[in-house]
Amino acid sequence: xxxxxxxxxxxxxxxxxxxxxxxxxxxxxxxxxxxxxxxxxxxxxxxxxxxxxxxxxxxxxxxxxxxxxxxxxxxxxxxxxxxxxxxxxxxxxxxxxxxxxxxxxxxxxxxxxxxx
Numbered sequence: 001x002x003x004x005x006x007x008x009x010x011x012x013x014x015x016x017x018x019x020x021x022x023x024x025x026x027x028x029x030x031x032x033x034x035x036x037x038x039x040x041x042x043x044x045x046x047x048x049x050x051x052x053x054x055x056x057x058x059x060x061x062x063x064x065x066x067x068x069x070x071x072x073x074x075x076x077x078x079x080x081x082x083x084x085x086x087x088x089x090x091x092x093x094x095x096x097x098x099x100x101x102x103x104x105x106x107x108x109x110x111x112x113x114x115x116x
Contacts, residue, residue, distance in 0.1 A: 016062075021055040022084035030089065034110050045086065045114035052082035089114055 014020040028051055029044035053075070060074035092111035 016059055021081045025051040025081055026085035026088050030110055033108060038108060048085050049082045052085060053078035055081055086114055
């Protein structure tokens with residue numbers, strides 16, 4: 001089996017970057033809303049926030065630094081990851097063409113604002 005193409009997808013290293021973590025925190029809530037429907041709308045921003053914080057805390061646990069400052073920075077990084085994912089979702093949600101944002105069976109575009 002050729003695994004060269006698998007390296008073009010998410011890897012652990014790519015998920016542990018700002019871009020990878022922000023994309024994961026954006027995609028997972030949007031996919032769940034797309035699949036579940038409008039009943040998931042109130043939870044998507046909180047799930048995105050939880051994913052962002054989980055990535056930031058996981059990255060902090062891998063650090064060799066000791067002390068409280070590591071955890072303060074981890075929380076700030078979690079807010080940064082969430083802000084990036086929410087900003088991407090809002091930016092892409094502003095484009096309302098069928099070519100960019102497919103409509104789910106519930107009538108919700110894939111990319112849409114988490115903050116109504």
